[in-house]
Amino acid sequence: MADIRSFDDMKEAGFGDFVQLLKPRVMSLVVFTALVGLLVAPVHLHPVVGFAAILFIALGAGASGALNMWWDADIDAIMRRTKSRPVPAGKVEAGEALGIGLALSGISVVMLALATNILAGALLAFTIFFYAVVYSMWLKRSTPQNIVIGGAAGAFPPMIGWVAATGYISVEACLMFMLIFMWTPPHFWALALFMNEDYSQAGVPMLTVTHGKKSTRKHIILYTIALVPFAIATAFTSIGGPIYLAVAVVLNAEFLRGAYRIWRRDEDQAAADKYKVEKSVFRFSLLYLFLHFGALLAEAALRPYGFGGW
Structure with a gap:
């Protein structure tokens, strides 16, 4: 679980650190596949609705990233590939990461449901839950099948994009x-x-x-x-x-x-x-x-x- 650092140990966080908290590289893949799912669907959404759908899916992906960084701060600090992330590097407090993750989760799910349909919002909520709880908190540290089962979280975005456009799977x-x-x-x-x-x-x-x-x-x-x-x-x-x-x-x-x-x-x-x-x-x-x-x-x-x- 995340190591909560004292205030004195923290370095001043910049805007870029909060952006990194949302895992922008992962988010870019989520946005692209969700966008494809939305655009290939046999329904033409109004551009404003389509933009809103992708925006809220992206926020949901960012929420998942923030929650993952909050929970995995202890092991992120050990691994070379992740030790410079905002929480283990001491730039963003673990509690801040948790708060941002929870806030963005709620906003993205509710707004996607309102902008498109309830099924799309429900799928986004399940995706965030699956990545943050099922994968990060359970599978990642307990089984070598972590990537196999946990991969579902990254596979949902094009389905969410499709459902946002059509209302069905x-x-x-x-x-x-x-x-x-x-x-x-x-x-x-x-x-x-x-x-x-x-x-x-x-x-x-x-x-x-x-x-x-x-x-x-x-x-x-x-x-x-x-x-x-x-x-x-x-x-x-x-x-x-x-x-x-x-x-x-x-x-x-x-x-x-x-x-x-x-x-x-x-x-x-x-x-x-x-x-x-x-x-x-x-x-x-x-x-x-x-x-x-x-x-x-x-x-x-x-x-x-x-x-x-x-």
Whole structure:
């Protein structure tokens, strides 16, 4: 749980520190996937309503980030990747992070429900709860399946965007959810392979810590194989089309190739080149997700001109 620092230990916080509290890099991915979910839906929202929906979804993502930083301040202070975050760095008090997280949670959920519909607000509320409580407070410190189950929190935004526009959950929304949900484990396990020391020192039971790197490499390729059908299936729904299919085939072939290379490597090889392959696959995985959703956006943009869709 967060370490509450005394007032004397705190450094003066600037505006940028409070922005960082909301995890802007994670928020950008949430906003993009939610925006795609909203724009590919078969309903045209008024631009003002659409903007409001994305704004409140973004605030919900920021609330989740603030609550996570409040709770994880103790382990964030140990890990190199996170020790400069506002709370462990002593720039923002833990209590402030908690207060901001709770306030933004309430505002974002209520306002999204009022701006769009109750189901969208309920999904946003569940997403915040899942990330802050189920993942951060429970799964992250108790099971190596933390990323597998916890990945649901990051997979909800496109579904929320879709529901904000339509008022219902569809096959298309579920496939967008599954694309992110199945992508999350190999994405984070690739990171864990070269950041394992951080997780070990912090006592986080990442798969690399509990089952070793060899097992993690095997899990990466298995989950990547399981991801492919969901990514390809999306092409044959109302939001897919030839553009998306072509992009998905190329991206999944490359992701499978990267996962195979990771699986075939041993630790001596990886250590010798400072995990060059693992880092490359991790970076590509970010591009993988962005381009899949970008292709869905392209299909929606071109469909009125007769180029998108089947």
